[in-house]
Every structure is written in C-alpha cells, then in structure tokens.
Amino acid sequence: MNRKLSDTYRNLPTLADVARSAGVSTATVSRCLNSPAQVQQATRDRVLEAVTTLGYSPNFGARALAARRTGTIGAIIPTMENAIFARAIQAFQEALHENGVTLLVASSSYSPENEADQVRTLVARGADALMLIGHDRDPGIYEFLERRGVPVLVSWAYDPTQARPAIGFDNRRAMSALADEVLRLGHVRIGMISALAAGNDRARDRIEGVRDAMRAHGLDPQSLHLIETPYSIGNGAEAMAGMMAAPARPTAVICGNDVLAVGALQTARQMGIHVPREVSITGFDDIELATVVAPALTTVHVPHREMGWQAARLLVEMLGGGVTPPPVCLETELCLRGTLAAPSK
Amino acid sequence: MNRKLSDTYRNLPTLADVARSAGVSTATVSRCLNSPAQVQQATRDRVLEAVTTLGYSPNFGARALAARRTGTIGAIIPTMENAIFARAIQAFQEALHENGVTLLVASSSYSPENEADQVRTLVARGADALMLIGHDRDPGIYEFLERRGVPVLVSWAYDPTQARPAIGFDNRRAMSALADEVLRLGHVRIGMISALAAGNDRARDRIEGVRDAMRAHGLDPQSLHLIETPYSIGNGAEAMAGMMAAPARPTAVICGNDVLAVGALQTARQMGIHVPREVSITGFDDIELATVVAPALTTVHVPHREMGWQAARLLVEMLGGGVTPPPVCLETELCLRGTLAAPSK
DNA sequence: CTGAAAGCGCTAACAC
C-alpha cells in the first residue's frame, strides 16, 4: 500500500488492479467492459469476478478523456416547472438510458441568453450531443456547436424549410386545424392568448395558424385580438381578464397552450362568465391539466412520449453513425371537449 | 499542423495551444482559469485574450481526471411527470448553477431497484455528490456511496432519528396538523388515499400523522379506511370511486398528496357527490394544481423552492469543506381552502 | 508569481 493519495483516504480500485487480480492485461479488462464479445468466455468470467470482488467501477474522467466522448446528451428545455415538457423528457431519458446514454437536463426559463449560456455549460460538461426545443435561436449558437462537432437535434417543431435534424410537429397546421373548428362553429370575434413570440417559433407558428384559419373563413386576420404573455396559469388568467374587459368581447379565446388556457378558464369562472356558453376557450398540448379542469379543455393532443423516445432514437443514431437524419414530422390530434361550443346567438 | 487526429477533422485548441499562444506555461493558463487571483494581472489578460481568440474551452474528461472531481451533482427523484418535484428541482438547479455545479437529474419511477440502478449510473457518470428523496432505501446503497466517498443529502424528509445530512420537513407532524383540523370539524368516518407505503417513508409518515390525530381525538386509528395506490390523478380517482362505493362512506378523505386529491375530486364530481358538503377532500404539497381545481384544495404547503435552494447550499458546503451538516427542518403551513368543511348533519 | 514535469485511469491502435 504505497499509493500517494494525499488527504482523503480513498483508494478505489483501478483497471490495473482488476487486471492484476485477474491475471490479464488492462486492455482485456477494458474489452470485457466495453465489447465483451471480443473476449473469450473463460477470461471474461475471471475478469468480471475480479471486478465484483474488488468493487471496481470505471473512472468517468479517465474514460471520457481516452474515449473522447462522455456518453452524455444534454437537453435544454424552456421550463421544468410545468408539465409541458415533463412527459417528453421522461420518455427521452428512459430511451437514452436503455442505450447507455445519460441525460443532462437544463432549463432556459424561456430566455435566449440563458439558453446560450446553458449550451456552453452543457458542452463544457462534455455533452456529446444536444437536444434543443425549436429552431429559433442565434445562428452563432449553431456555429459554435458545429465548430465543436456537437450534433444538435431540434424538437417540438417541424419546419420543412429548416434542414437540420428535427423531430416535431407542424405547430402552424395543428393550430390552424383547431382554429378552423372554432370558426366553423360560427365564432367571429376571436381572441388569442399566446406565449411571447420573440425567440419562440412554436408560439409564432401557432399564431400564424390561427390567422390562416381566419383567412380561410373570410375573416380579417388583423382583427385577431392577440395578447402575448409568458407561460403561466397566472398570466393566462390576467390576460383573460383584460380580454373580457374589452368593449367587444371575443366569443372564443384560443390559447397558445393548456397552461394559459387553464388560467383563462379560471378567470372566466371568477368573473361569472359561463364556459362555453358565453365564451369558448381552447388550449394546446393536451397535458394532464386539460382533463382535470371542468369543463375539460378542448385542445390539440401532442404525442409527447413518442416525440421523446423518437428524439432519443435519432440522437443515438446521429452519435453512432455520424449520420444526419432528415426532419421527422409527427401527427397531432384535435381533442374536442367541453370548453368549445357554438356562440350563443 | 501535425496532429494525428484520425478521421473526424476536429482540432480543438488545448491548454498547450493557449499557453504557446500567450507565451506562458500550461500551468499558468490552468491557474488563470481556476484561481485567477494567483496570477499577475498582466499575464492573466494576455492568457484570457489567447483563450478567446482561440475559442478555447477546457476538455471535461481531462479536467475531471486530473482534478478528481467533475463539478456535477446527481439527483434522483421519484418522477418528473408531475409537478411535485419540479419546483424544488428547478430551484435546486438554479442554485447549483450559480455555484458552478451542474445538476444531473434521473428519475426512479418510485421503484427501489430502479433507484439503486440510477445511483450506480450517476456515480459512474462522475457525480461528486447525490441528492436523494427520503431516507428509506437499502442500506447497501448508503454503504456503496460511503465506500466511494460520494456524499449524500436526503431531502423531502426530516427525521431526527436519522443522522445523515438532510433537508426536509416533518411529514408526520405536518399531516397530523392537517388531520387535526379535519377532525376538529367533527368528521368521524375518515378515509385516506395514500401513495404506496413500501419503500416510501414520506408516505408512511403521512399515514402515521393521520393516525396520531385520530388518537388525539379519541378515535380508533384502526378505523381509518386506507387505500394505497401509485401517485397519479387516475389512481386517485379510482381509489376514490372504491371508497365512495363502500357501505359507510367516509365524510372526509385525506389524500397523501395533491395529485391523488385532484383525482378524488374528479371522481366526486363525476359521481355527483358535492364537495365539501357531502365529502371533504384534502391534499398535500400545495402544487399549482391545488388552486386550479374548483373548489380549491385544502392542503399542506411545502416550501419547495426553499428546500431546493437550501439543498444546493448544503451540498456545496459538503463538497467544499468535507463537512457533515446536521439535518435541517423546514416548516410547512396549512392551506385551508374550499374542499374542507364540517360534515353535514 | 511562474515553469517543469509527473501523473490522473482508461482506450485503442498495433503487434503477437
């Protein structure tokens, strides 16, 4: 026992210890751990036994240094505080875990500067690849990642004009389909409560989706009463209050997501405005919240779990083969529930 | 340019490149980055300039290997799918980030085996320390961490009989206070919908809290109609349906957390049972959901954000000084809202 | 305050 580990008395076994104990070379031990097929059964058994008796576990830094990769993927989501991204991230993590990849999650709080910062942090932490939400960000970020050879997968958005790998859905078309449903019922005065559109392509696309539908129904898209506010139930409630105080109240309020919609619903209840008789409200995402409120929220179902696990699949593919898969478009689905009805005449 | 980087053309600058470019040794560059105070202003400026012009960023693996730490802390929470842990984790992450520490989050899906697996994964990923929820787990896990010199902080639970570092609240006392409030209103037939108690000390403590209150009010704790079920709105709803179908319905149903309570509320609504006139329902945690439902949920407020950031503070302390801080107990608060009332006679 | 140099523990050619 003549190691020179200074103060902290921590003498963890190393590859060399295992090799010695099993009477093989370090290379063989390494192979047993990384590509067992290359090692003879008998040798392997001996080595694995040594591993367990010594309680060996590889040193992360050393491995990362020598292999030039960490087996870690970073994801930056706008927020962890509500359920919007939770389900997808959970599925994403599970699928990555099955492939021996660890997920590092960070959140940007919907701030572009914050996100840029997190990108740098994750790369500095050795993320082999990144999963980001939406395409819309400073091109410098993409250049930085390119230069460092860190592949990126964009998720939550499908935009055929963007060539980079992506898995998502067509926010504009999905919202347009929902708005079409609203307009077909005869609503003419339309309100919309959206997330802040700056730096958020999903929010912008959803707004445009509503305008598309208005055009298709012969309405002036400029007549859309639009309020932008950060995502939160409270903000949705506040925006709704403003909207309902206006002289010509909309008869239908389309919300950029379920969280805002639930806030709007809350305000309607407080103001004694009946939903859907006096005002219809719709959401987007179909998170659990949507079916918990009464009446249940009409919304657009997003295949969160599938998006999560497919994202993992794509990323693992990108890392393994160095390939650049084409963008994947998932289908969304209209959920017609209690908060939408024809305007009362 | 005579590097031997094989196929992938990726020639990122190294410490040595920076040193050469700035005309100093690698040691000096390292110091500039890690303890700038030790370097003369002029030298430092020169080095930092070289860093930016070369676009240098340290290699994670190399740094981890040489420094024998990664600057990463792992957290394992039971689930990311609902908001119970979201707020605390968000605060935890923010506070760690401010201290230059990166958070690695994993979830166990409330499965002990899964958790044990994640512990090993996180340690293998180089986590310098771990944050776990609750004390209750196989002692082997604590031994494993001890042997590897990985400090642990338990959170979400305060149990004075456990010596290890912890930050949480007294689940038993908090639930007892809530149950006391219920019983004081005159409820006698009490139901409880709890999370699975096996391997979950928080759930067990909350059940005992209810029983404590019953004893204090002269009721037989055995008369508590208890149903255990995994956390989810759907399961809460189902348990409630079973409970309301029983011959002698409880007049108050105490739920182990808000998620279950919201499910119970949903069932009551569907069955046309008025809350709180015909049955009172209470939750625990005070997540956003609690105020979104109607009537709003009577529950126990848990200081999630504070728990998160204090956990970060403690962990940073433990890593820095090698100290073992004593357990910290936070206060919870009763939130009396619409779902609780005296039983109708 | 700065430089020289010895590793940190592991992987991946390459040789046998």
Added chain:
DNA sequence: GTGTTAGCGCTTTCAG
C-alpha cells in the same frame, strides 16, 4: 484472443 504501450488534456506539487 490477448498483451503492450502511447497518448487523451488537464491539474498540481515542487522548484525557482
């Protein structure tokens, strides 16, 4: 199949 060995890029004594 298995062994040898040269690094991977950085931190950290130890001298100066």
